[in-house]
Amino acid sequence: MKEHELNFDVRVFSIETIKRALYRFSDKCSFDIHLKDSDVTVKIHTSANDDLLAKIKNEVLDQDLRDTLVKETANVRTLILANAFSNTGLIQ
Amino acid sequence: MSLLGKKFKLVDDFNQAKNLAYHLLPSRFASLDDGRYMLSNEVGEYLVVDRPKLEAFVRKQVGADTDFYHDLKSKHFLFDDDSNVAIDLLALKYRTKAQRIAQFTALHLFVVTLRCDYTCQYCQVSRQTDDKHAFDMSEDTANKALDLVFKSPSPAIKIEFQGGEPLLNYSLIQYVVTEAKRRNFEHQKDLQFVITTNLSLLNDDVLAFCQEHSIQLSTSLDGQEELHNSNRPRPGKNGYRLTVDGIKKAQNFLGRDKIGALMTTTEKSLSQVKSIIDTYLESNLDCIFLRPLSPYGFAVKNQQAHKYDIERWFEFYKEGLDYVLEINKQGHRFVELYTQLIVNKLLSPFSTGYVDLQSPSGAAISAIVYNYDGDVYASDEARMLAEMGDKKFRLGNVHADSYQDIWLSDTLLDTLETSLSESLPMCSDCGFLPYCGTDPVYHYATQGDVVGNKALSGFCSKNMKIFKHVIGLLEDDSEARQILLGWVR
Amino acid sequence: MIKLHSKGNEPLSTITHEKPFIGKITTNPDLPHGLRSQHTLLMSSASDIPDNFGLVLLAHDEKCEAKENTIRLTSELRYLKEHDVIKFYPDILKIDALYRKNANHNSFLVTEQCNSFCIMCSQPPKDIDDHYLVDDFLATLPLIHPDTDEIGITGGEATLWGDDFIRMIQAAKNHLPNTALHILSNGRNFKDLDLAIKVSKVKHHDVMIGIPLYADYSQLHDFIVQADNAFDDTIRGILNLKRCQVPVEIRVVIHKENYCRLPRLAEFIARNLLFVDHVALMGLEIMGFAKSNLQGLWIDPYDYRDQLQSAVETMARAGMNVSIYNTPLCVIPEPIRCYSTQSISDWKNDYLDECANCTAQKQCGGFFSSNLTKTSNYIKAL
Numbered sequence: 001m002k003e004h005e006l007n008f009d010v011r012v013f014s015i016e017t018i019k020r021a022l023y024r025f026s027d028k029c030s031f032d033i034h035l036k037d038s039d040v041t042v043k044i045h046t047s048a049n050d051d052l053l054a055k056i057k058n059e060v061l062d063q064d065l066r067d068t069l070v071k072e073t074a075n076v077r078t079l080i081l082a083n084a085f086s087n088t089g090l091i092q
Numbered sequence: 093m094s095l096l097g098k099k100f101k102l103v104d105d106f107n108q109a110k111n112l113a114y115h116l117l118p119s120r121f122a123s124l125d126d127g128r129y130m131l132s133n134e135v136g137e138y139l140v141v142d143r144p145k146l147e148a149f150v151r152k153q154v155g156a157d158t159d160f161y162h163d164l165k166s167k168h169f170l171f172d173d174d175s176n177v178a179i180d181l182l183a184l185k186y187r188t189k190a191q192r193i194a195q196f197t198a199l200h201l202f203v204v205t206l207r208c209d210y211t212c213q214y215c216q217v218s219r220q221t222d223d224k225h226a227f228d229m230s231e232d233t234a235n236k237a238l239d240l241v242f243k244s245p246s247p248a249i250k251i252e253f254q255g256g257e258p259l260l261n262y263s264l265i266q267y268v269v270t271e272a273k274r275r276n277f278e279h280q281k282d283l284q285f286v287i288t289t290n291l292s293l294l295n296d297d298v299l300a301f302c303q304e305h306s307i308q309l310s311t312s313l314d315g316q317e318e319l320h321n322s323n324r325p326r327p328g329k330n331g332y333r334l335t336v337d338g339i340k341k342a343q344n345f346l347g348r349d350k351i352g353a354l355m356t357t358t359e360k361s362l363s364q365v366k367s368i369i370d371t372y373l374e375s376n377l378d379c380i381f382l383r384p385l386s387p388y389g390f391a392v393k394n395q396q397a398h399k400y401d402i403e404r405w406f407e408f409y410k411e412g413l414d415y416v417l418e419i420n421k422q423g424h425r426f427v428e429l430y431t432q433l434i435v436n437k438l439l440s441p442f443s444t445g446y447v448d449l450q451s452p453s454g455a456a457i458s459a460i461v462y463n464y465d466g467d468v469y470a471s472d473e474a475r476m477l478a479e480m481g482d483k484k485f486r487l488g489n490v491h492a493d494s495y496q497d498i499w500l501s502d503t504l505l506d507t508l509e510t511s512l513s514e515s516l517p518m519c520s521d522c523g524f525l526p527y528c529g530t531d532p533v534y535h536y537a538t539q540g541d542v543v544g545n546k547a548l549s550g551f552c553s554k555n556m557k558i559f560k561h562v563i564g565l566l567e568d569d570s571e572a573r574q575i576l577l578g579w580v581r
Numbered sequence: 582m583i584k585l586h587s588k589g590n591e592p593l594s595t596i597t598h599e600k601p602f603i604g605k606i607t608t609n610p611d612l613p614h615g616l617r618s619q620h621t622l623l624m625s626s627a628s629d630i631p632d633n634f635g636l637v638l639l640a641h642d643e644k645c646e647a648k649e650n651t652i653r654l655t656s657e658l659r660y661l662k663e664h665d666v667i668k669f670y671p672d673i674l675k676i677d678a679l680y681r682k683n684a685n686h687n688s689f690l691v692t693e694q695c696n697s698f699c700i701m702c703s704q705p706p707k708d709i710d711d712h713y714l715v716d717d718f719l720a721t722l723p724l725i726h727p728d729t730d731e732i733g734i735t736g737g738e739a740t741l742w743g744d745d746f747i748r749m750i751q752a753a754k755n756h757l758p759n760t761a762l763h764i765l766s767n768g769r770n771f772k773d774l775d776l777a778i779k780v781s782k783v784k785h786h787d788v789m790i791g792i793p794l795y796a797d798y799s800q801l802h803d804f805i806v807q808a809d810n811a812f813d814d815t816i817r818g819i820l821n822l823k824r825c826q827v828p829v830e831i832r833v834v835i836h837k838e839n840y841c842r843l844p845r846l847a848e849f850i851a852r853n854l855l856f857v858d859h860v861a862l863m864g865l866e867i868m869g870f871a872k873s874n875l876q877g878l879w880i881d882p883y884d885y886r887d888q889l890q891s892a893v894e895t896m897a898r899a900g901m902n903v904s905i906y907n908t909p910l911c912v913i914p915e916p917i918r919c920y921s922t923q924s925i926s927d928w929k930n931d932y933l934d935e936c937a938n939c940t941a942q943k944q945c946g947g948f949f950s951s952n953l954t955k956t957s958n959y960i961k962a963l
Contacts, residue, residue, distance in 0.1 A: 020517070020521075023517060023518065023545075023547065024518060024547055025547065026545055026547040026548065027545075027547040027548045062121075062123070063521075065121075065146065065147065065150045066120070066121070066521045068150050068151075069116060069118075069119060069120070069121075069150055069521075070521065072115075072116045073116050073117060073118040073119070076115070076116075076117060076118065076179065077118040077134065079179055080118065080134065080179055080182045080183050080186060081183075081186065083179060083180065083182075083183035084182075084183040084184075084186040084187045084190070085187070094877070095874070095876045095877030096700055096874045096877045097870070097873050097874055099698075100698075100700055100807060100874070101804075101807060102804070103800060103801065103804035105804070106800055106803040106804045106807075106808075106809055107800045108809060108810075109800075135852075137852060162797070162798050162801075162842065162845070163845065165798045165799075166797035166798045166842075166845055166846075166848075166849050167848075167849075167852075174799045174800055174803070175798070175799035175812055175813050176813060177812070177813045177816045177817060180816075180817070180820065181816070181853045184820070184853070185852065185853065441851075441852055441855055441899075577894075577898060580898055
């Protein structure tokens with residue numbers, strides 16, 4: 001079991017983004033997360049290899065993109081669903 | 093320099109998108125392989141893109157005059173001020189996909205007996221061979237179950253007889269079929285029947301009855317003789333011989349399209365996929381379902397081991413699919429049913445009926461189980477869980493509870509609501525969400541709650557591997573693509 | 582190719598008609614007197630000319646004694662037969678063949694006005710008041726033979742006539758209860774749901790509206806039809822018509838500006854417009870703007886065969902009814918030849934010399950007469 005450390009700047013990646021990314025690796029690692037000022041420190045406990053760190057960092061980037069997608073499309077998604085379930089059937 | 097007459101304006105003159113800007117439409121993405129992602133929209137249309145393209149798309153930096161932009165617009169990943177029909181069309185498409193929920197419960201499983209003449213190593217069902225009636229479904233129970241069946245809004249109803257060995261309670265099958273057809277005069281549903289049977293009791297009477305009522309048969313064929321008999325021992329007889337002969341008999345009497353076979357994968361099967369497929373070819377069957385490892389040892393103590401098993405099964409599946417594609421390349425149509433299902437999910441505007449890969453869960457919405465004693469279960473897995481002592485997903489009993497009690501029970505509704513993919517960690521932003529499903533019973537059994545941590549989930553791991561593999565084939569292997577497209581229904 | 586109009590008709594007597602006369606052709610000189618004034622008698626050989634016919638046409642060159650309303654029919658129009666309907670202009674001695682019973686398709690132009698300006702339009706729009714075309718159509722309908730399989734309404738844009746458009750559909754239903762009606766429209770005015778409802782309320786027994794969609798995204802479609810918002814209007818129109826359960830066909834004319842996107846258009850249609858009743862993928866007719874813009878539009882159909890195959894297969898796989906129009910079999914990839922139909926109206930349908938040696942000529946639709954000088958480089962007898 002090894003311990004690694006990753007650091008993130010919370011002004012660049014939100015805590016939510018980081019947590020969601022780490023969650024995807026919960027089968028391979030466990031994490032301790034600390035926030036001080038704008039510095040997020042993630043302690044990673046794992047028996048997997050170093051390659052994992054790169055994957056985690058990339059996943060944070062991906063998760064950041066996902067967050068943008070969700071935030072920007074939340075309203076139009078509601079609109080689509082509302083439209084989908086409003087009563088516009090066939091006209092007899 | 094326009095090649096058109098002076099009266100005609102150019103294409104840029106018709107672009108009303110201010111500053112060539114665009115807006116994002118709801119989409120998700122998932123990593124496909126090194127460097128590639130699949131991007132999917134709310135209704136399951138997808139594009140395979142590399143990371144720079146993905147990032148450009150999300151950051152709204154795609155050039156307005158590029159093919160990529162046009163693809164994103166046409167497939168409803170973005171919209172701009174030049175057109176406002178995207179939302180109407182997406183809403184229509186979403187309704188189309190959601191239709192199956194309004195037309196719920198097409199598949200009704202009748203467990204007509206727990207008695208069985210086999211001793212399959214992976215069977216969870218208690219096999220009782222002495223007191224005949226204690227473990228057989230009665231006509232009274234069947235009648236009550238049929239009351240519920242015909243309350244279903246689905247225009248198509250499939251009644252599937254299971255067991256034990258259903259043919260051991262053949263008289264009840266006859267009763268249910270004739271009674272269901274009689275009641276159907278009033279309801280006019282598209283009514284179909286299936287009997288899942290090991291075929292050992294398939295005599296001329298049964299065949300004649302099946303022919304008269306267009307009943308389909310489904311049997312188990314696990315592979316060549318040694319493998320099949322080792323998985324599915326039939327005391328005193330050669331199960332493999334009985335099965336293969338039974339298949340042939342049914343094919344000749346009822347027609348090749350009236351009998352299908354499923355296989356259950358065990359440890360032993362994992363190294364023999366080609367010979368299993370060959371066995372199917374020898375029996376003149378034209379499709380196979382490469383099912384995941386048997387849920388024997390369902391409540392696995394060590395979640396990791398379960399996920400590791402998925403890795404090994406996936407190699408088995410890949411090897412099997414490769415072989416199936418090879419068979420097709422040589423001009424012989426042979427379909428792997430799970431892959432066919434996935435390809436249909438990827439390309440069809442409709443949702444498929446496959447119970448185990450739906451969100452909201454197929455539990456009760458797609459299928460429901462009436463046990464021999466009248467207990468009603470949300471799915472077959474739910475019944476197996478009950479056989480092992482946990483009746484969490486028992487929704488009621490046909491003798492005690494009404495249609496509303498059962499379909500509107502808290503157990504069911506809470507489960508459906510809590511396990512909806514769109515609300516779950518990892519699922520809610522996963523690119524494969526439109527094609528995947530949620531399996532509350534599986535996650536409850538393996539992790540203790542209906543949601544589960546998908547990072548630990550064998551269900552998730554298996555599905556992601558298959559999606560990536562199939563999308564990869566469609567994208568990169570044009571021969572495979574042609575074959576797979578030919579399987580689309 | 583045959584001519585549907587000609588002025589080369591010679592008057593052999595006084596003409597009493599002051600206004601244009603629309604009449605049904607008969608070859609029966611003994612027609613009951615009460616019917617004669619509405620009919621045109623066609624005589625193919627010299628004999629006594631009976632009285633009281635609305636018009637008498639001599640399809641021969643013999644001398645004849647003529648009393649009134651007798652015309653020697655120009656040789657160009659001597660294909661006319663019993664049951665055909667003609668329009669006679671007394672001032673310019675012109676005869677139009679409005680309806681031919683033996684034609685593979687009879688189409689009625691009801692206006693040349695249009696709210697689009699398609700870059701490949703074979704019937705370029707004219708800004709004139711041509712309401713007489715509607716009157717002619719309504720006058721012709723009762724004269725059309727009831728066994729006719731199908732008639733068409735074209736333009737210009739027929740829906741510009743508003744209530745008269747509905748009137749025409751109703752009249753077609755009233756007079757020809759066994760005849761299908763195929764209407765060409767850009768679909769844009771159906772974005773108004775009321776119009777779609779009015780069409781469906783007629784309850785025509787067999788109507789279909791053929792609507793063009795040229796691209797899978799708005800900017801390109803709008804450019805091809807030269808009108809902003811045309812894509813949106815058309816899509817909304819199609820959706821409204823289908824909500825009212827009116828049969829809809831999507832038509833795609835393929836040329837240099839849109840052939841690249843054809844596979845994506847097929848995917849778009851298969852996903853978003855799956856419920857339309859028919860899709861026609863069409864070769865270019867080199868007439869009107871298609872002719873003047875040819876340099877910007879022409880692409881050898883052989884060169885877009887892959888896109889065509891992909892598009893057909895995508896939609897066929899989705900369970901849609903697909904046809905290929907106006908494209909010779911030899912330039913269509915073999916696996917999709919079965920989707921090709923003989924779609925060209927007989928009067929403008931021709932073949933090349935090469936086709937005489939072709940084993941598939943009988944099944945092949947051939948060419949537009951106007952296209953004979955510009956065909957694919959890959960025409961070859963099969």
